[in-house]
Amino acid sequence: MRVLIAMQKKPQALIALTLSVLACAASAQSITPEGLRAECAAKHQPQLDAKGQAANEYRFVYYKGQYRGEPQAGQALACAEAQYAAYLDTQDPARVLSAYPTAAGRPSVSK
Numbered sequence: 481m482r483v484l485i486a487m488q489k490k491p492q493a494l495i496a497l498t499l500s501v502l503a504c505a506a507s508a509q510s511i512t513p514e515g516l517r518a519e520c521a522a523k524h525q526p527q528l529d530a531k532g533q534a535a536n537e538y539r540f541v542y543y544k545g546q547y548r549g550e551p552q553a554g555q556a557l558a559c560a561e562a563q564y565a566a567y568l569d570t571q572d573p574a575r576v577l578s579a580y581p582t583a584a585g586r587p588s589v590s591k
Contacts, residue, residue: 521556
């Protein structure tokens with residue numbers, strides 16, 4: 481009740497509060513699960529030596545037994561599910577919560 485009375489007396493405070501809420505909502509909407517997956521893929525790119533690779537040689541990348549794909553120039557390989565779950569555990573909880581508000585579909589590390 482006191483907050484409402486103070487807000488009525490100071491319209492600048494109400495405007496500042498409204499703008500801060502809108503700014504938080506706008507920044508939260510920009511984070512998506514696809515964006516977090518892209519960040520994970522960029523962080524965990526496999527390092528392959530180019531010396532031993534012939535022009536007609538195929539390379540397939542595995543992470544802890546899970547097939548990740550074939551590296552191609554200009555394209556990042558997707559993170560494996562366990563790798564992505566471990567990446568989410570290292571990120572800011574507010575960013576992860578904005579991408580997965582109900583935690584539905586968020587991968588978790590099995591213990």
